[in-house]
Amino acid sequence: MISSRLFHLWCLFSALLLLSVVGLLLGFIVVKGYPAMGVTLYFGQTAPLDGLLGLAPIWDGIWPACVGTLSVVSLALLLALFPGIGCGIWLAQSAPSRCRELLTLAVDILAGFPSILMGLFGFTLILLLRQYLLPNANTSLLLSATCLALLILPYLAVTTRTALLALPPSLMITAQALGMSRSQTLGYVLLPQAIRGISGGIMLAFGRAAEDTAVIMLTGAVANAGLPGGLFERYEALPFTIFYYSAQYQSEDELQLAFGAALTLLFITAGLFSLASALLHRTTGNTL
């Protein structure tokens, strides 16, 4: 059978092609970024301890961008955590209804939302707010976090729902037979059982928010700001730093900064995604 032999070859070829291309791309980042790794990459010429404690401003280092990314992502997660997980629980628990159908559809659509549109939404929102409600509102850490929260909300909702639905129905039946109310079953039996899947979803959301560039570049990330100064101020972020310096490095040092930042970000998000998927995989048997 020639066709099946050919198919076999094609399978081998495509896997080999993918392995070599991805290996080349990621290897390039590692090779270029690794020499940059070191105290100067993060803190520039500032003494590391002063920089860490925020005593001295940091120039030519990516530490402010790291802190910026961490704060914007944590804030986004904080904003999306309760609505996202709550929404997921509701989707898993409520009886089939038109409302549930609509919400599932809305969450799915939001999951496919191009992130640049979320950026456009954020930018429009702030112009609208300034015009009618808050004349001092500005593109800021909070605005970016809000838009990112919307972006990662579907991840939280869907992983929570999947984790709950993957639990054996016998758990629910047993708990209710023991006289627990539905909310007690949920709080004491189902949620603790699904915690792995849910935490996988949280990590996934964290990684997704950390890598996004299109949203933050329209809503408050800038090239130079120092450590984040507050919720209502502009900030530096790793993905934007990479984007900015890869196109307009003024010196080899700035190019090194871009590669160093790329390697740092790669470690953070790839690590989170791998861990998250492993957790999700183990609980639900579902890949991603």
Added chain:
Amino acid sequence: MIADKRPPLNRGNVTGSDRLAALLPWLAGGVFGTIVAVFLLLGYFALPVLFDGNITLFSPIWRPEQGQYGIMAMVMASVMLAILASLIALPLAVGICGLCLFPQYRRIAALLRALMRLMAGVPTVVYGIAAVFLLVPWLRDTLHYGSGFCLLAAILMVVILILPVMIMLLDSHCRVLMQQLYPTASALGMTSSQIILHLILPSSRPVLAASTLLGLSRAIGDTLLPLMLAGNAPQLSANLLDSMRTLTAHIALVLATDSHSAEYNSLFAAGLLLLSVSTVTTILIRTITTRSGARSPQS
């Protein structure tokens, strides 16, 4: 409003879990409201643009200095990018997913699946910077045509970007089928590649369609790769080696300009187009996956 219709046994003693359960419909409603609000806001700004009789919007010529704000060149670039990227990605995804199903490659399959999870976590901007310094110079030197910044560069990188989600969707479906069919089919004397090629893939046609659509919607929505690699020239061209600008890159570039001009309005037209494309593909994917009983994509 309490979701629980049964009277709780420990009446009068409201526990934390009861409060949580009472909160759920509100959270769900809030989420739904927010999503609707996002749509309404974008629609509110975009719809007037489409109906204000500005015909230049649908022309292929983008010359804001001369008052021509056509976005059709960008629409074409986006469409070409999305269709070609998903068409290139599909056979590769089938090949890799196929390899993961062969019983003799179980070890390699585990490795590939781990790689897919890792790839799903590679930031777009990291692919972008690697391509700017590897792919673009390579294209420039080997093709002797243009600067290397071209739609092809963006397409190739987008293929890598969308492969993991496509493969994961395919794999989660085909794996179950393989487990069901393999014992019988191999007992009938079929080889593994025959089983995959003649039994599993034909019966996974809806999932193949869904994963292509998923790749398509990812490809059309990506901003960074076309912005960094495609050259951003607002021209209509059928040559993949020419510099072109996608709708997403257009929004990122033009959000810069004065907000009273027609340029700025054209952004919302571009946004509305993207929004409708992504919404329609999402609905299509849902319809296909629910009808075929496959798991719906999670991300």
Added chain:
Amino acid sequence: MLSPTFLRNLLCSMLFIPAALLSISASATDTDRFAHLHGQLNIAGGTAHIPVMKQAARAIMTANPDIRITIAGGGSGVGAQQAAKGLAEIGNTGRALKPAEAAQGLVSFPFAIDGVAVILNPTNPVKALSSQQVADIYAGKITNWQTLGGADKTINLFTRDEASGTRAVFVKKLLHNGSVVTKANVVPSNGAMKTAVARDPAAIGYSSVGYIDNTVVAPTLDGIHPSNEACANGHYPVVRKLYMNTKGEPQGLTRAFIDFIYSPQGAGYIRSSGYIPLAQQ
């Protein structure tokens, strides 16, 4: 042979050493004005301005850690838009404000003279161009370097986005409002323009004179080398002013920052960024 760029850079650095020494001694007074100020200052817009703004911000934030200055690019269009909407306290433009922008209550502070020059890859043998040739290249009439005495390579065009003041000046003063073919690659900043041309042997682009260093070369235009001196004395025609713009008369920190740019220390940063400082009007 020593390249003219090298000589110019050498000249600049020689001129700059005394200025730098001066500014060290003067720094005690020039950053003094920030002593009792605190808060945040957002700067956005013109990408030619960024090196000046960055150095100034660095000096100010080092002298007074209570002040945070954020700097974003985007181009002149962004500068005017963000200042007018109040999203940034200072919006930089590399061109004079358009009437529609000025009507939104913006006040302009020109602080430096800059030229806009054609830039080529250093490996390109073409060292001289006429303004007609540049216009023809950008109109798509000349498409091969061979026509201009270079290698047999297709010309790769690079241009800026419409928000760019550099583009506006280039199109107005060098192309005389001639069109730019749509096939030209679009880059979003002076820095991106420079790195794109530096990496592509067949590229032509244009950028602020301040951005030209040894990674790119500027060919002579109609026989005139686009140096700082030629820009200042008017021999090189494609020049413009760099502006800071504020919504209404600036107050507090914004005022102090603008005054600082006009101070001797600020002038030192302007010179070291490759521009010619202007006195406060």
